[in-house]
Amino acid sequence: MDFATLLQMLDATMRLATPLLLACLAGLFSERAGIFDIGLEGKMLAAAFMSAAIAAVTGNVWIGLLAGIGASLALSAIHGLASITFRGNQLISGVAINFLAAGLTVVIAQSWFRQGGRTPQLSGDARFNAITLPFADTLRDVPIIGPIYYELISGHTILVYVALLTVPLTWWLLYRTRFGLRLRAVGENPAAVDTAGVSVIGLRYAAVGICGVLCGIAGAYLATALQASFVKDMSAGRGYIALAALIFAKWRPWYALYACLLFGFLQAMALRPDVIGRVLGFQVNGQLLDVMPYILTVIILAGFIGKAIPPRAGGEPYIKER
Amino acid sequence: MPKWADVVLIPLISIILAALLSALVILAIGESPWRAVKLMVDGALGSTYGWGYTLYYATNFIFTGLAVSIAFQARMFNIGGEGQAVLGGLGVALACLYVPWPHWTIALIGASLAAALFGAAWAAIPAFLQAKRGSHIVITTIMFNFIAAALLNYLLIGALKVPGSMEPATARFPEATHLPSFQDMFNWGDTTFFRGAPANVAFFIGVAACIALWALIWRTRLGYEIRAFGQSESAARYAGINPTKIIMVSMLISGGLAGMMAINNVQGEAERLVLNAVEGAGFIGIAVALMGRSHPLGVLLAALLFGFLYQGGAELALWTSIPRELIIVIQALVILFTGALDNMVRMPLTRLFLAMRRA
Numbered sequence: 001m002d003f004a005t006l007l008q009m010l011d012a013t014m015r016l017a018t019p020l021l022l023a024c025l026a027g028l029f030s031e032r033a034g035i036f037d038i039g040l041e042g043k044m045l046a047a048a049f050m051s052a053a054i055a056a057v058t059g060n061v062w063i064g065l066l067a068g069i070g071a072s073l074a075l076s077a078i079h080g081l082a083s084i085t086f087r088g089n090q091l092i093s094g095v096a097i098n099f100l101a102a103g104l105t106v107v108i109a110q111s112w113f114r115q116g117g118r119t120p121q122l123s124g125d126a127r128f129n130a131i132t133l134p135f136a137d138t139l140r141d142v143p144i145i146g147p148i149y150y151e152l153i154s155g156h157t158i159l160v161y162v163a164l165l166t167v168p169l170t171w172w173l174l175y176r177t178r179f180g181l182r183l184r185a186v187g188e189n190p191a192a193v194d195t196a197g198v199s200v201i202g203l204r205y206a207a208v209g210i211c212g213v214l215c216g217i218a219g220a221y222l223a224t225a226l227q228a229s230f231v232k233d234m235s236a237g238r239g240y241i242a243l244a245a246l247i248f249a250k251w252r253p254w255y256a257l258y259a260c261l262l263f264g265f266l267q268a269m270a271l272r273p274d275v276i277g278r279v280l281g282f283q284v285n286g287q288l289l290d291v292m293p294y295i296l297t298v299i300i301l302a303g304f305i306g307k308a309i310p311p312r313a314g315g316e317p318y319i320k321e322r
Numbered sequence: 323m324p325k326w327a328d329v330v331l332i333p334l335i336s337i338i339l340a341a342l343l344s345a346l347v348i349l350a351i352g353e354s355p356w357r358a359v360k361l362m363v364d365g366a367l368g369s370t371y372g373w374g375y376t377l378y379y380a381t382n383f384i385f386t387g388l389a390v391s392i393a394f395q396a397r398m399f400n401i402g403g404e405g406q407a408v409l410g411g412l413g414v415a416l417a418c419l420y421v422p423w424p425h426w427t428i429a430l431i432g433a434s435l436a437a438a439l440f441g442a443a444w445a446a447i448p449a450f451l452q453a454k455r456g457s458h459i460v461i462t463t464i465m466f467n468f469i470a471a472a473l474l475n476y477l478l479i480g481a482l483k484v485p486g487s488m489e490p491a492t493a494r495f496p497e498a499t500h501l502p503s504f505q506d507m508f509n510w511g512d513t514t515f516f517r518g519a520p521a522n523v524a525f526f527i528g529v530a531a532c533i534a535l536w537a538l539i540w541r542t543r544l545g546y547e548i549r550a551f552g553q554s555e556s557a558a559r560y561a562g563i564n565p566t567k568i569i570m571v572s573m574l575i576s577g578g579l580a581g582m583m584a585i586n587n588v589q590g591e592a593e594r595l596v597l598n599a600v601e602g603a604g605f606i607g608i609a610v611a612l613m614g615r616s617h618p619l620g621v622l623l624a625a626l627l628f629g630f631l632y633q634g635g636a637e638l639a640l641w642t643s644i645p646r647e648l649i650i651v652i653q654a655l656v657i658l659f660t661g662a663l664d665n666m667v668r669m670p671l672t673r674l675f676l677a678m679r680r681a
């Protein structure tokens with residue numbers, strides 16, 4: 001594989017890892033606060049649809065992004081209501097949210113745009129366009145560094161950089177602020193947090209809300225940056241891969257970045273079977289690459305490569321008094 | 323709260339809430355809910371043809387609903403019904419294609435065993451990891467759904483594909499494995515009932531499975547152990563019940579039941595294995611089990627309701643501009659209200675009954 005092809009692959013990795021990363025960090029906030037969320041997929045899908053629809057109608061992608069976040073937050077509110085206020089089963093609520101999004105997006109898209117459950121193609125200001133970082137063009141001809149800067153670092157949409165910045169931000173918020181300490185505590189031992197006079201319910205709603213915002217950005221990225229319209233089921237299991245990445249990363253932000261980059265790289269490889277064939281000298285089955293994240297996660301969960309221990313109070317509704 | 327309220331009233335209120343919200347969705351997209359209901363009833367129950375489809379879908383949902391129920395009884399959430407049903411289809415296809423069966427009755431027994439075996443095998447790995455390594459069964463079964471889909475995809479464009487054909491599907495099963503449909507079974511007079519509908523003898527296997535599972539859960543020692551484990555793991559452990567055994571056995575039964583769905587959709591209807599033969603029935607099993615309160619009789623009724631919704635939804639998509647995906651919305655609302663928001667209905671009702679008792 002030559003240098004240019006490698007750069008192309010890594011560039012694709014960045015683009016494909018971005019929605020995984022945003023969704024993974026979304027799940028991290030929620031699960032660290034003790035709320036399991038298998039509804040990441042549904043929230044992304046709802047946000048993808050709303051952002052594409054509103055961007056198509058208004059012609060402004062930023063309004064679309066806000067609408068996408070709004071849709072995702074609405075589903076988060078349902079999840080919070082079910083799993084925090086009414087102390088229901090968080091997993092079942094997540095399943096319901098995934099189906100709700102899968103069904104409603106197509107039903108609404110069909111009655112709104114009459115294009116078989118898609119939204120109109122976006123162009124110009126109605127989608128996120130690649131931005132060229134300063135000096136990218138001038139530095140382009142410098143050997144090695146130039147192409148890396150031009151191809152790999154520059155030339156992404158703004159949401160890619162947002163996703164990357166969210167990683168240190170998440171780390172800082174979780175490990176260097178009072179809010180973060182409380183958030184992690186509420187996922188491990190909510191009774192202790194409650195005894196300290198901090199609202200468990202408030203913290204958990206905050207976490208679920210942050211999860212909604214990040215899923216909203218992830219979904220908007222899918223429909224307005226990675227692609228230029230909403231199509232049925234376009235999240236294509238990314239919410240579950242993000243969940244897998246979260247386990248792979250053992251619920252830690254920096255590791256989440258590495259896990260998502262790895263899974264993004266696997267997706268990028270699956271798109272270029274010709275390159276893998278040339279490099280390895282034999283064909284790797286595309287289906288195998290597609291399911292690698294899932295297989296790796298099962299192996300991790302089986303405890304063969306370190307042990308993945310979820311937050312202790314995860315999945316348990318908090319009951320103040322009995 | 324009296325028992326009848328728990329068993330009948332709460333599910334009923336939940337379903338009414340789900341139905342009301344579905345009606346709102348239909349109104350919001352500019353169609354009349356009343357007309358939609360009429361079309362669905364006409365299409366699903368207005369003819370023996372409609373009934374034939376309704377019962378065909380219901381058969382799928384009986385199997386997957388029972389599969390989720392038995393896992394629920396042991397307080398486990400098997401989201402992997404979809405993958406287990408995919409593997410069951412593979413088992414049926416291999417059994418039908420490579421074994422020369424003399425008659426459909428024997429073929430049905432053989433294919434059922436193969437389907438159950440493959441489905442159970444697919445549930446065995448997550449169950450083992452849960453029992454021995456503590457890996458969360460929800461996550462592993464989700465992962466196994468994706469792996470199953472990829473595996474089937476791989477086989478259907480590779481080893482199992484008909485040579486020379488472009489279609490990702492196996493060859494047709496031989497004549498001797500074809501199951502009698504309702505059309506073959508219930509026609510003695512001049513008029514033809516169930517003409518062209520896919521309901522077949524597998525429906526009765528499904529009903530028999532309901533009875534067998536009821537007997538297993540409430541009339542055997544194993545069933546008692548499963549229920550005890552589901553109610554309180556620590557109490558069950560103290561009483562000498564082996565948790566590894568209960569997790570493994572209940573998940574194997576669960577996977578086997580999900581796999582057995584394939585005798586209906588693969589052997590009974592398609593008579594060959596195609597991609598995406600399961601069509602989400604594994605997930606509908608979750609809604610069916612929640613609505614049926616994990617009781618085989620409840621599952622049977624809920625499966626019939628979902629069979630009606632499925633066939634009715636197909637008719638709706640045919641005659642109105644309401645897409646088929648509306649059914650997924652209804653399914654989501656049922657899961658939401660009967661499963662996750664259960665306490666929303668339960669808490670005020672409990673208070674009401676308490677107030678009535680005091681009065």
